[in-house]
Amino acid sequence: MNPYTLSRPVCIIGLGLIGGSLLRDLAGRNHPVFGYNHSTSGARRAAKQGYDVADDLTTVLTRAEAEQALIVIAVPFGAVASVLDQIAQHAPTTGITDVVSVKSHVYELIKQRDMQHRYVGGHPMAGTAQSGWDNSQQGLFAGAAWAVTYDYATEVDKVGPEWTALFSDVVRLTAMVKAEAMPVRVDGHDEAVARVSHLPHVLAESLAVVGDRGGILAQSLAAGSFKDATRVAGTRAELVRQMCETNAPAVVKALDEILVLLHAARDSLAAPEPSIAELASAGYSARTRLEARSGARAESVSPVKISSRPVLRLSPGGHGWVSQLRQAESMGGRIEVF
Amino acid sequence: MNPYTLSRPVCIIGLGLIGGSLLRDLAGRNHPVFGYNHSTSGARRAAKQGYDVADDLTTVLTRAEAEQALIVIAVPFGAVASVLDQIAQHAPTTGITDVVSVKSHVYELIKQRDMQHRYVGGHPMAGTAQSGWDNSQQGLFAGAAWAVTYDYATEVDKVGPEWTALFSDVVRLTAMVKAEAMPVRVDGHDEAVARVSHLPHVLAESLAVVGDRGGILAQSLAAGSFKDATRVAGTRAELVRQMCETNAPAVVKALDEILVLLHAARDSLAAPEPSIAELASAGYSARTRLEARSGARAESVSPVKISSRPVLRLSPGGHGWVSQLRQAESMGGRIEVF
Structure with a gap:
């Protein structure tokens, strides 16, 4: 099988920035994809643009079950539990993945519903x-890391063929949108993103406040270092x-x-x-190491983008995988x- | 007089990123400009590229005096005192400005040498x-704020025509390289840049360390928010x-x-x-205000860059200036x- 093609349609629940961009990318590659959006107006705008989108969750999930689609949960964390309950009811046998930025809580909800065998985070x-459908775009994921969790494979003696097929398809999904699948376990993921994603958000918010307090003179003097450092403070407060x-x-x-x-810096x-x-x-030194590992090649002048992440080719379910x-x-x- | 043309040649002492970029810009506009670089090899490379650059400070300063050039001190702060002493000896009557990022210490050195009447920071x-000559570039200052200090005008009863002419020429210098002259006093400047420039550097360094400690997984997962937030940690440690x-x-x-x-964030x-x-x-909210004031227009899709800083036209030395x-x-x- 072509390593870059999923064996099933994709059903995206929630068409914000991430879900919407995923839908656009898959549709752009002519892969069967349909979706649900909570907002009727958002769903209507997406449908008007020719996408297969509806605003009735039951209908969409029932169809996902009938087509054995891969369900991608792309709603804010607060809505995940209720979406899982709806999936249990209307799409009881499909594979499930999600794009939520914290993995441990989602995995807890999955375990509470005994869905581990059909879930890859x-x-x-x-x-x-x-954020939102109107800001979603094709190509958002090109070159990006896409964490794929595999805790279930470490929790059971031997995973069944359905789970390995699901795992493979989630990896293929990331490949179809030109992202790079990085296997991680839930706890390691959450600890890592706290450092490199959530902490930067907290710092950006705090710096924005301190800069703002400097008044109009400070803001007028602010140059690239301040603007770069506070950029993500422009993220909607609910998402942060x-x-x-x-x-x-x-x-x-x-x-x-x-x-x-x-x-320590303050005191010295x-x-x-x-x-x-x-x-x-x-x-x-830290920044230099970081550039050597990940930044330098991505910023190469070469038009061919070369990943700096080492690649491991494996056969899910195979010996020692x-x-x-x-x-x-x-x-x-x-x-x-493969 | 054309408001965008200085009445005198420019002599730049120190041809790193800032001094070098200034030299390139002025030479590119055919304004008489010459310079000094401490590094013989740097000076040689600049001279080879056709710029009027030498590595002997006495010669360069003697020429600045003879031509009554505007001297721009563009050396690291640690070298400013000795450059001022050389200026006192070899260029005793020229106008002086500088590009050092902290203004109070430079002004102290100026006052210790009783040079206030010939200095505009x-x-x-x-x-x-x-950093360095090899990274200097034309157009670096386009649209950037360029703080211009005027403490001297508030310290004496009435400034003489020489100082007002110098002040005007420093403002014209900024205009020639398409920067925007912002009048500030030394203390207000230093307080403002602590918030919007130096604090971002301290945060970037700290975040780079915490990210680095997350190991290769965290770094491989790091995306735009982390890279933007740590970018200035790539600045040479001595400069920071x-x-x-x-x-x-x-x-x-x-x-x-x-x-x-x-x-507070940690505790909550x-x-x-x-x-x-x-x-x-x-x-x-802070970030949104900031964008409304300074960022939004700069990021406008319009090809004509419109400044978001209010402009005040004035005649130095004139009534109430x-x-x-x-x-x-x-x-x-x-x-x-004007």
Whole structure:
């Protein structure tokens, strides 16, 4: 089978920035895809643009069951439980994935409903400060990491062929939209995104407030460093709350780490001989390592985009494949399935 | 006189990112400009590219005196005192400006040498994470704010015509490179840049360290929000030290403000009902205000770049002009001189 083609249609529940962009990408590649949007007007606008979209959840889920579509849950976390309940009722045997940015709480909801055997979690590391269907766009996921969880394969003695087929299809889904599937377990994912996604949001919000307090002079003087650093503060407050509050323990841990660094910097700058030597040097080294690992190639002048993530090709369900997933996870690698 | 043309040649001491870019811009507009670079190899490369550059400071300053050039000090803060001493000796009557990012310490050095009557401070809010002549470029200052200090005019009963002519020429210099001259006093400037430039650097360094500690998985998952937020951590550690350490009191104050916000966020996220509602909403409002004031127009789709800074046209030395400067400063405005 073509490693870049799913074996089933895709049904997207929730057509905001992520769900909408996914729908556009799949439709653009002529893969069978249909979706549901909570907002009647949003659903109508999408339908008017020629997409197969409706605003009645029962109908959409019933169709997903009939077509054995892969259901992608792309609603805010607060709505996930109720969508899962609807799926249990109207699409009791389909495969399920999601794009929610915190994975442990979703997995709890899945376990409460005993759906682990039909669920593979996902999280595309892509987005803009904008949200909603009208901001969704083709190509949003190109080159982005797309976390794919595999906890279930580590929790049971041997996963069945249905789950491995589902896992494969979720990986193929990410490949179809040119994202890079990174296998992770739920806890490792949540700890990592607290550091590299949720903490940056908290800092951006705080910096925006401090800059704003400087009044119009400070804002008028603000240049690239400030604008870049506060960009994600333009994200709707509800979305930031959802990310940070559902991942609170990991975000608190990351905050505690950065608070230690900031207090140390503050104290050494307040000393009779002000110094920020230690932090400036550590930060520069950290950033340089980061660029060497991920940034440099992506910013290459070459028109051919080369991924800096190591790739591991594996056959889901094959001998030792779960060890291969762990290995890929430990080196921040991406996978392809065959 | 054409408001965009200086009445004298320009002599740039130090050809790093800022000094080099200024030299390229002025030479590109055929304005007489020459410079000095500490590094012999850097000076040679610039000269090879056709620029009027030498590596002997005495010769360059003697020429500046003979031609009554406007001297632009573009060396790191640590070298400013010695450059001023050389200027006192070899160019005792020229006008002086500078591009150092913290203004109070430079002004102290100026006062220690009783040079206030021949000095107008400057600070272009432009830069990249790169440094040095080889990274300098034409057009770096287009649309950027360029702080121009006027403390001297508030310290004496009436400034003489030489100082007002110098002030005018510094404003014209900024206009020639398409920057926007913003009148500020030294203390207000340093407090403002602590918030919108130095604090972002401290945060970026700290975030880079916390992200790096997340290991290769976290870095591989890092997307736009993390990369944007840590971009300026790529600035050479010495430059960050210079900025933050010479402006330590204002940076400590800004750090204290953000520490209060971060501790509050941490505590409310660690509560039994985790919440980040307050910060998320305050940050979003602050960012939205900021965009309305400065970002929105700059990001306009219109090919004609319209400044969002209010403009005040004034005649230096004219009746009430110092009040006009204060007024422009209080509203984060830019000035043009006639």
